[in-house]
Amino acid sequence: MTQPAAELVTVTIDGIAVQVPKAMTVIQAAEEAGIVIPRYCYHPAMSSPAQCRMCLVEVKGAPKLVPSCVQRVQDGMEVRTDSPAARKARRAVIEFLLVNHPLDCPICDAAGQCELQDYAFETGQLRTRSVDPKRVLGRDHVTPDVLYFADRCVLCTRCVRFMEEIAREPTLVVVQRGDRATIDTMAGELFEHPFSMNIVDVCPVGALVNEDFLFKPRAWDLDRFPSVCPGCAQGCNITLDTKENRVVRAKPRPHPEVNAFWMCDHGRKLLAGWVPGGERGERLEAPQIRDGDRLVAVSWPQALERAAEGLRQAGGPGRAIVSAAAANESLYALRKVMQALGFAGGAFRVPTGPTAVLEGFPKLQLRAERVPNAVGAALLGFRRSADLFADLRGRRGALLVLGDPLHDAPADFGRDAAFYLYAGSVASPAARNAHVLLPVTTFAEMDGTFTNFEGRVQRFTQALTPPGMARPAWVALSALSSRMGSGAMLDSAAEAFAALAAEFEPFRGMTYETLGFGGRITEAAEGAAAVTSGGK
Amino acid sequence: MAYPFAHPREVRIVSKHFGDAGARPVDGWVERGGYRAARKALPEMTRDQVIATVEASGLRGRGGAGFPTGLKWKFMPKDDGKPHYLVVNADESEPGTFKDREILRWTPHQLLEGAIIGAYAIRAEHIYIYIRGEFVDVIPVLRRAVVEAYERGFLGEDVLGTGLRIECTIHVGAGAYIAGEETGMLSSLEGRRAEPRMKPPFPAQAGLFGMPTTVNNVESLAAVPHILVNGADWYRQWGTEQSPGTKLFSCCGHLRRPGNYEVAMDFNLKDLVFDLCGGPRPGRRLRAVIPGGSSVPVLTADEIDCPVSYEGLVQAGSMVGSGGLIAMDDSACLVRAVRRMVEFYAHESCGQCTQCREGTAWAARILRRIEEGEGRDSDIPLLLDISENMAGKTICVLSDSAAAPIVSSIQKFEDEYWAHIRRRSCTAVS
Ligand SMILES: Cc1cc2nc3c(=O)[nH]c(=O)nc-3n(C[C@H](O)[C@H](O)[C@H](O)COP(=O)(O)O)c2cc1C
Ligand code: SF4
Ligand code: SF4
Ligand code: SF4
Numbered sequence: 001m002t003q004p005a006a007e008l009v010t011v012t013i014d015g016i017a018v019q020v021p022k023a024m025t026v027i028q029a030a031e032e033a034g035i036v037i038p039r040y041c042y043h044p045a046m047s048s049p050a051q052c053r054m055c056l057v058e059v060k061g062a063p064k065l066v067p068s069c070v071q072r073v074q075d076g077m078e079v080r081t082d083s084p085a086a087r088k089a090r091r092a093v094i095e096f097l098l099v100n101h102p103l104d105c106p107i108c109d110a111a112g113q114c115e116l117q118d119y120a121f122e123t124g125q126l127r128t129r130s131v132d133p134k135r136v137l138g139r140d141h142v143t144p145d146v147l148y149f150a151d152r153c154v155l156c157t158r159c160v161r162f163m164e165e166i167a168r169e170p171t172l173v174v175v176q177r178g179d180r181a182t183i184d185t186m187a188g189e190l191f192e193h194p195f196s197m198n199i200v201d202v203c204p205v206g207a208l209v210n211e212d213f214l215f216k217p218r219a220w221d222l223d224r225f226p227s228v229c230p231g232c233a234q235g236c237n238i239t240l241d242t243k244e245n246r247v248v249r250a251k252p253r254p255h256p257e258v259n260a261f262w263m264c265d266h267g268r269k270l271l272a273g274w275v276p277g278g279e280r281g282e283r284l285e286a287p288q289i290r291d292g293d294r295l296v297a298v299s300w301p302q303a304l305e306r307a308a309e310g311l312r313q314a315g316g317p318g319r320a321i322v323s324a325a326a327a328n329e330s331l332y333a334l335r336k337v338m339q340a341l342g343f344a345g346g347a348f349r350v351p352t353g354p355t356a357v358l359e360g361f362p363k364l365q366l367r368a369e370r371v372p373n374a375v376g377a378a379l380l381g382f383r384r385s386a387d388l389f390a391d392l393r394g395r396r397g398a399l400l401v402l403g404d405p406l407h408d409a410p411a412d413f414g415r416d417a418a419f420y421l422y423a424g425s426v427a428s429p430a431a432r433n434a435h436v437l438l439p440v441t442t443f444a445e446m447d448g449t450f451t452n453f454e455g456r457v458q459r460f461t462q463a464l465t466p467p468g469m470a471r472p473a474w475v476a477l478s479a480l481s482s483r484m485g486s487g488a489m490l491d492s493a494a495e496a497f498a499a500l501a502a503e504f505e506p507f508r509g510m511t512y513e514t515l516g517f518g519g520r521i522t523e524a525a526e527g528a529a530a531v532t533s534g535g536k
Numbered sequence: 537m538a539y540p541f542a543h544p545r546e547v548r549i550v551s552k553h554f555g556d557a558g559a560r561p562v563d564g565w566v567e568r569g570g571y572r573a574a575r576k577a578l579p580e581m582t583r584d585q586v587i588a589t590v591e592a593s594g595l596r597g598r599g600g601a602g603f604p605t606g607l608k609w610k611f612m613p614k615d616d617g618k619p620h621y622l623v624v625n626a627d628e629s630e631p632g633t634f635k636d637r638e639i640l641r642w643t644p645h646q647l648l649e650g651a652i653i654g655a656y657a658i659r660a661e662h663i664y665i666y667i668r669g670e671f672v673d674v675i676p677v678l679r680r681a682v683v684e685a686y687e688r689g690f691l692g693e694d695v696l697g698t699g700l701r702i703e704c705t706i707h708v709g710a711g712a713y714i715a716g717e718e719t720g721m722l723s724s725l726e727g728r729r730a731e732p733r734m735k736p737p738f739p740a741q742a743g744l745f746g747m748p749t750t751v752n753n754v755e756s757l758a759a760v761p762h763i764l765v766n767g768a769d770w771y772r773q774w775g776t777e778q779s780p781g782t783k784l785f786s787c788c789g790h791l792r793r794p795g796n797y798e799v800a801m802d803f804n805l806k807d808l809v810f811d812l813c814g815g816p817r818p819g820r821r822l823r824a825v826i827p828g829g830s831s832v833p834v835l836t837a838d839e840i841d842c843p844v845s846y847e848g849l850v851q852a853g854s855m856v857g858s859g860g861l862i863a864m865d866d867s868a869c870l871v872r873a874v875r876r877m878v879e880f881y882a883h884e885s886c887g888q889c890t891q892c893r894e895g896t897a898w899a900a901r902i903l904r905r906i907e908e909g910e911g912r913d914s915d916i917p918l919l920l921d922i923s924e925n926m927a928g929k930t931i932c933v934l935s936d937s938a939a940a941p942i943v944s945s946i947q948k949f950e951d952e953y954w955a956h957i958r959r960r961s962c963t964a965v966s
Contacts (some may be wrong), residue, residue, distance in 0.1 A: 040890075050734045051888035053929055063929050070734055096894035129918055132901040155887060174887065177712065179886035179897040332554060498594035 009075035014082050026068035026079055027055055037081050038090060038119045039202050040156040042069040045261050045361075046165050052120070052156050054093045057085040065089055066164060080362055091123045097488075098128040100135050102151045109230065110206030112219030135179055142172065142185050143196045145211055145265070150182045153207035155444065159183060159199040166262065166360035167195050184189060194356035194366055198262045201251060210249070212272050217243045225463035226253060226517055228450050230325055230443050232353075233268035233367040233374055235452030237517070240444060240463040247274040247444060247463065258456065262358060264366040274444060284427045284439035285468025294402035295432060300469065304476075307421050307436040310481045311341055314398040314419035320346035322382050323403030323424075324371035327448030328457065329496035330440070330473035331373075331380045332504070333487075334402045334423075337477055340486030341398055347385040348377045348404070367453055374442075376451030379506045379522060389413065402473060403440070406430035423473050438477075440469040446472035447493035449515070451522065458508060543797065543812045547774055547782045550758045551798040554642045560677065562684035565645040571690060573761035577653045578696045581764075585733075586657040590760060591767035594780035598635075599625050599716075599753030600829065600858045602846050605760075611740040612658040613748050621749040622660040623725065624651050626667040626678075627709050627716035630829035631880055632860030635784040636754035638796050640667070640674045643758070644681035648704070650757030652690055653764060655702045658750050663691075663704040666721050669711050678706060713884035717932045718751035720886065731886045732932035755784055755859075775801030779845035783829075783859055787813045790820060790865035793960060802848070805840045809863055820865035824949070828857025830877045831937030833944030834870075853944070869964040870949040871956050874941045875903035881938035892935035893924040899942060911957035916946060 006021035006414060013026070025048075030037050040052035048069040060078035068165040080086060097116060105111040136408040137150035157174060160183060164170040171191040175184045185191050200208045222241040229236040229250065236259040238250045250271035252263040287303030288295040298306075311318075318341050322331055338346065355438035356366040378384065385391050389409055399417035401424065406413060409430035414420040422434035425442050431467050443450075445466040480488035490496040494512040506522040514520065542548055542924050553559035559568055591606025612620060624647065628636040639647055642870050667675055682704050685691040695702050707725055714720045715730035722744045724730035743749025759781065763771045770866050772780040779801040785808060788794045792814030799808060805827060809815060816822045822837040827844065832855040842852040849856050864873060882896035902915050923939035925942075930936070946953060952963050 049888065051890075051893055051931060055891050056929060067734070089925070089929055092929075093890045096890045096898070096925070099894045099898045129914075130898060130901075131912075132898070132905060135897070154890070155893065177714070177887050178882050178885040179887070179893050181893065 009073055009077075011073045011075075011077040011079060011467065013079045020073055022073065022075075022427050023290065024073050026059070026066075026071045026073060026077075029073050030057075030068065030079070030081065035081060037068050038115075038122070039069060040115065040154050041158065043158050043161070043202060043261075046161045049157060049161075049308055052093070052154065054090060056086060056089045056093075057081045058086045065451065075168060076409055085234075087123070090119070094120050094123050095128050097154050099130045099307060100151065101154075102134065102136075105154070107215065108149075108152065108206040108244055109209045109213055109215070110152075110203075114206060115204035132417075137180075137182055141211075142183070142199075142208070143190055143192055145197060146200055147209050147211050147214065148183060149207050149209065152205050153183060154205055155183075156204060156250060157183075158202040158204065158477040159208055162199050163193070166198070166358065168359035169193055170433055172199070192382070194266065195262060195264050195358050197265045197268050198252070201261070208482065210272075212269075213249055217241075217248050222248065223463075224459050227444070227460040227463060228372065228452075228458045229263060229267040229271070230372040230450070231264070231270045231366070231370065233369040233372065233453035234259065234264075234365060235372055235450055235456060235458050235460065235519075236263040236267060236364070238267070238271075242463050245464050248273050253517075258452070258458075258519075259364045260361045260365055262361065264356060264358075266353075266356075266366050273407060282427050283470075284425055284431075284437060285466055285470060286439060287469065288437040290435045295437065300471070300476075300479075303436055303438060304480050307438070310338070310419040310435050311398050311421065312484065314417070317343045318398030319417070320382075320400040321345055321388060321402070321404050321406075322348045322377060322527060323405075324348045324350055324369075324377045325443070326373060326377070326473060327446065327460075327493075328373065328376045328380065328451060328507075329448050329490075329493055330402060330477065331377055331382065332500040333474040333477035333481065333490065334355040334400060335380060336481035336487035337400065337484065340481050340484035344381060346382040346400075347388055347391060348374070348382050349388045350374050361418070362375055369453070372450040372452070375453060375455055376449070376457070379451060379455075380500075380504060401431070401434070402477070423476060425470060438473075439468065440473040440476055441466040441470050448472070448474070449493075449497060452519075455506070455522040456519045457507065457515060457522060459512060459515055459517060540876065541729075542772050545803075545807070545812060546798050547800050548798050549762050549782050550639060550643075550646070550755060551784060551796060553646075554638055554796065556642065559643050559645075560681075562681070562688055563643055565643070569765070570645050570761075570889065571649055571688075573764040573902070574649050574652050574690060575696060577764050578656055578698050578700070583657050585657065586653060586764065587769050589764060590657070590957055593763045594768075594775075594778070595756065595759055595763060595771065596779065596846065596861065597753055598755035598759075598783065599718075599751075600630065600831070602856060605752065608750055608752070609654065609657050609760075610741070610806065611738070612750060613740070614659075614750065618747050619662070620658055620660040621719060621744045621747060622651060622655045622658060622663045623718070623744060623749055623751045624663060624665040625716060625718065625721060625751050625753045626665055626671075627721065628668055628671075628754070628858075629713040629716050630831060630858045630860050632786065632788055632826065632862040633829050633858040634786045634788075635796050635859060637668075637671055637674055639754050639758050639784075640671070640678055640755060644678045645685070646758045646761065647678075647754050648681055648685050648690065650760040651704070651752075652685075652695065652702060653760050654750065654752060654757055656695075658748075660750070661701055661703065663702065664725055664744070666705045666725060666927060667706060667708055668716075668875040675706070675708060686755065692793065712886075713880075714886045714932075714934060717934065720932065721751060722749065729886070730886055732934075734931055745775060756865055765921040776843070776845045776847070778847050779856075783844065783856065785844070785859045785861045787861040789861075789863035789865065790816050791863050792817060799844065801845045802843045804842050805835075805842050805849070807853075808844060808861070809840060813863070814920075816863070816865040820867065821864065823866050824864040824873075826854070826860075826862040826864075826941070828855050829860035830862070830880065831933075831940060832857040833940050834874075834948060835944075836948050866965045869907070869962045870945050870952045871903060871907045871962070874945045875900060875907050877941050878903055881934060885934060885938075889930035889935060891926045892930050892938070895922055895935065895937045899926075899938065903942075906956045907955060909960035911953070911958060913957060915957065916953055918947060 050067040237253040237255040286297040358364040413430035423438040558564040719733040720730040
């Protein structure tokens with residue numbers, strides 16, 4: 001992060017000396033020293049109004065406590081965050097904040113992840129000395145999805161600044177003065193913005209809450225998994241918060257290049273309440289094989305045996321349809337099956353929708369391409385098709401489908417194929433025409449990688465337990481291909497990716513370890529991005 | 537309102553023409569010697585000479601902080617190529633203060649002349665006069681004066697034939713005390729909420745619209761023409777080394793002759809109260825004096841035998857502030873008076889800083905409870921601790937201003953508080 005050319009200065013924070021660039025503020029330098037100075041109004045992506053006065057620290061030689069969010073470091077500066085004066089000031093801010101705060105933690109969505117609660121406990125300030133009645137302001141919607149609980153607001157203005165500086169649509173304002181001040185919408189009307197729900201994330205307390213989440217899970221009941229949003233080609237880094245094997249919400253996970261601290265509402269809405277069954281509840285839970293008109297549930301070995309045999313008999317040249325929402329590893333495993341049959345090619349389609357740019361961080365866009373891995377599919381040799389089903393018409397031989405749910409396929413889809421293998425998580429009518437159906441996991445139930453619009457390969461991790469017998473496609477398909485003499489049985493996503501990287505030039509040299517959770521950009525990225533940027 | 541008499545012990549420089557309606561139009565002002573300073577300064581004196589003269593006079597800001605005006609002008613950058621602005625602080629809202637209003641009401645050209653000289657000195661091409669919105673009778677007077685100044689070439693494209701351009705815009709405030717704080721004023725002029733900003737950067741570095749800006753109080757600027765015409769030494773004949781010249785005190789409260797009095801800055805506070813203002817009403821005893829507007833500590837009747845100079849009042853335990861003198865006699869309940877002041881600050885806090893937003897309102901609630909006989913023994917140490925937590929930690933000093941009367945009234949009138957808390961009574965004599 002720190003540029004080698006930047007001039008370094010040495011500052012001492014609570015006795016810990018750190019060397020930091022001269023342009024840094026004390027609050028940032030403290031983080032380098034491993035000290036998180038409590039703060040409300042400060043947010044690393046936005047301007048600092050220095051108004052909550054929570055981050056006051058003692059700087060040797062300064063007559064008063066200084067706000068560390070705006071104070072720049074100087075060489076030789078000695079800062080104390082733990083001096084009696086700094087501690088007292090912090091305790092006082094907490095006490096002041098609690099004077100009017102309703103302390104309705106038991107019914108507050110933020111409880112357990114609240115910066116007021118945390119700091120109150122940290123400063124040992126569990127009650128106020130106030131015996132007087134609190135002022136009551138009430139609650140109201142600010143967007144159709146977001147509720148504002150005015151009494152819980154600490155007036156840090158992060159939400160206001162998000163709309164002003166990041167969304168660049170100043171729809172939120174502070175109205176009134178003194179302790180009557182609240183946040184309100186500009187015209188007093190609800191506003192809508194494709195990135196509006198980030199205001200819930202920036203809110204340090206439970207003042208802005210997602211109505212969808214309201215009163216549902218408690219924060220401490222949630223499990224959190226690093227993931228990547230499948231909503232579009234952007235590939236926002238996210239965390240999936242789950243409870244009882246359901247995704248209850250997605251939150252952005254900071255990535256300086258891809259999505260900063262943000263994600264779009266489309267992605268959140270897609271993932272909130274995401275159930276393994278998909279919205280149609282027709283989840284494939286067991287392998288099935290065709291017996292005349294009927295499909296019969298069988299064990300994995302039986303299904304794979306039947307598939308291997310059927311494909312061998314059908315022979316090449318076959319056809320393949322893949323989903324651009326499938327992981328690189330799964331696509332690779334299908335490629336190995338195709339290699340066993342001696343054919344290449346394969347096609348995918350890219351559903352599109354309107355775009356939205358986050359003006360204050362324009363790298364982040366809800367991309368027109370509403371799938372996460374079109375670039376990955378292209379780099380692995382699959383071809384984008386505008387009319388998938390027309391392209392296939394009148395061709396015989398083996399038919400392989402991976403991931404595309406085929407909801408809109410013609411009723412007789414695949415009937416003309418010599419052998420039709422469907423590997424997916426949903427059993428649509430067109431999928432039911434297959435000779436063998438393999439139940440595979442969704443992205444949330446597996447480890448894997450997507451390659452985003454700029455060719456950045458990013459890892460996601462398993463957040464949910466798959467239903468029934470569903471397995472990651474790369475497990476199922478590598479088992480199949482190894483039976484057919486092409487490639488090895490893959491035991492982990494890391495191994496699958498390593499095999500992929502060894503074989504496909506653009507991924508060469510990458511491993512799960514080198515990818516980490518920041519991802520890496522493929523060398524062929526530019527070309528591939530050009531291929532898939534049609535809808536931009 | 538008329539000023540039928542000047543007290544012989546006053547030194548009327550800025551207030552010389554208070555009550556003289558003839559001084560209001562530009563012709564009347566010129567007849568009374570007006571615009572001589574501007575004519576002298578603009579063609580004859582360099583900017584540095586103007587600044588040096590004001591600096592030598594020792595004039596200090598009359599808006600409350602008492603910062604030397606010449607020095608403030610000197611901080612303005614010189615060859616930066618950016619537009620500069622002069623902002624005239626005519627938002628006079630400090631409780632107890634009503635001097636700027638009278639300057640503007642009687643002698644609007646006195647202010648304009650000072651502002652034109654100031655604009656010249658700091659290379660400002662535009663003067664913004666931010667006037668308190670409630671001054672409904674004064675605003676048209678000032679408007680008229682600006683039009684006249686344009687007509688006579690004191691403002692406009694070619695000021696006094698020097699080729700210099702100085703424009704002037706009047707901005708009417710919308711009723712927030714905090715717009716009187718200089719950076720809050722700049723925010724307000726920019727079309728935002730009147731929220732004070734962190735300093736640094738100071739207005740001279742990045743002020744209005746991010747450009748170098750000086751904010752001056754009306755009374756400070758009104759003194760400038762006199763200093764330029766008569767010289768720094770002339771101004772220094774009054775007052776003290778650190779507090780030269782004269783100052784207007786707006787005296788209100790329990791006085792026989794409330795009003796504006798202009799005195800030399802070494803004048804005795806007790807004389808101001810008893811001689812000029814006539815002391816308390818008949819049959820009453822003086823109890824307390826707040827010498828400089830509600831933001832400064834209260835003095836007891838025994839503490840006012842001191843000069844009204846900046847250093848004199850600090851030594852006595854208070855401050856000159858804006859010069860809004862509030863006198864209270866023995867009918868005044870200090871708890872009630874302080875509660876009322878703190879409620880004012882709670883109402884006017886812009887709400888940015890936690891300590892100020894919550895502390896002012898909380899302290900006001902406690903004070904009201906004490907006043908109503910529901911106080912607790914713990915309230916006094918609590919009020920002192922809240923005040924300590926509020927002072928010196930916020931973006932602007934409104935928070936300190938709210939704490940000052942609480943602390944000083946507890947220090948000096950603790951009995952009053954205990955009477956309310958323990959006996960549910962009041963020491964005020966009805
Ligand atoms: C809360 C607050 C209110 C203020 N209100 C006024 C005011 O109404 N008029 C004024 O001239 N200065 C006011 N001031 C002082 C200004 O910030 C500033 O110091 C002054 O205008 C500078 O002018 P001067 O140097 O000529 O005094 C206020 C300051 C504070 C903190
Ligand atoms: S709603 Fe939340 S983010 Fe917005 S000002 Fe209040 S506490 Fe801060
Ligand atoms: S921009 Fe795309 S990747 Fe990011 S949250 Fe929205 S849908 Fe998901
Ligand atoms: S001290 Fe009070 S008035 Fe001043 S900026 Fe802070 S909240 Fe606003």
